[in-house]
Amino acid sequence: MAEKSKLWYLENFNLFKGLDENSMMELNKISSMREIKKEEPIYFANEPSKSIYFLKTGRVKIAKYFSDGNEKILTIINPGEIFGEMAYLDEGQRTDYAITVEPSLICAINKNDLESFIEKNPELNLKLTRILGLKLRSFSERIEDLIFRDADQRVTSFILRYAEKNGKKVGDQIFVKPFLKHQNIGELTACSRQTVNYILTGLRDKGIIDFDRGKLIINKVEELKKLVS
Numbered sequence: 001m002a003e004k005s006k007l008w009y010l011e012n013f014n015l016f017k018g019l020d021e022n023s024m025m026e027l028n029k030i031s032s033m034r035e036i037k038k039e040e041p042i043y044f045a046n047e048p049s050k051s052i053y054f055l056k057t058g059r060v061k062i063a064k065y066f067s068d069g070n071e072k073i074l075t076i077i078n079p080g081e082i083f084g085e086m087a088y089l090d091e092g093q094r095t096d097y098a099i100t101v102e103p104s105l106i107c108a109i110n111k112n113d114l115e116s117f118i119e120k121n122p123e124l125n126l127k128l129t130r131i132l133g134l135k136l137r138s139f140s141e142r143i144e145d146l147i148f149r150d151a152d153q154r155v156t157s158f159i160l161r162y163a164e165k166n167g168k169k170v171g172d173q174i175f176v177k178p179f180l181k182h183q184n185i186g187e188l189t190a191c192s193r194q195t196v197n198y199i200l201t202g203l204r205d206k207g208i209i210d211f212d213r214g215k216l217i218i219n220k221v222e223e224l225k226k227l228v229s
Contacts, residue, residue, distance in 0.1 A: 034105075
């Protein structure tokens, strides 16, 4: 991949916007960019936490295997997001694993190199803290959903948050493309694929949303919010 192209991608991560040219050239030197095919691993559990990752294109799932042998998806990473950030916060081994959901373009930075870079650019520390804080809040909201909401509310709450975060507003509608598989939504909301399909079909029948394999359209955002309030 051409260095110019790699630098362009780095400049378009929110975390690095506003850095001067010299800082961007240094960042370019300490980072690596690679294309990864669909359903290929990026890191595994029990590996040392050495790198932090930035997703430019594609999607990545963060998952974990539990003692009963079942896989649980913890979150889906979308373009522009950071993942593997525990490498920056913790010296231990990873407890989850990351695998691409679709072909993806990923930037990796060694945690020691990133720490040194942030020392030279201290404004990044506040930005990174905010990003990690938002991720923690999102995780807390999911936990609350699992504890306090029924299946209908969990699925509805999830697609609303997912659309507001990853969708594009056009008039009164929100478009999300590509959309997630029902199986993935089920794993993220502790519901079966059949339950997810039933709930989404019900919302479509009411005209609140529309969806197919490739996209989600929320037609009535306020009505969707009422269902989870």
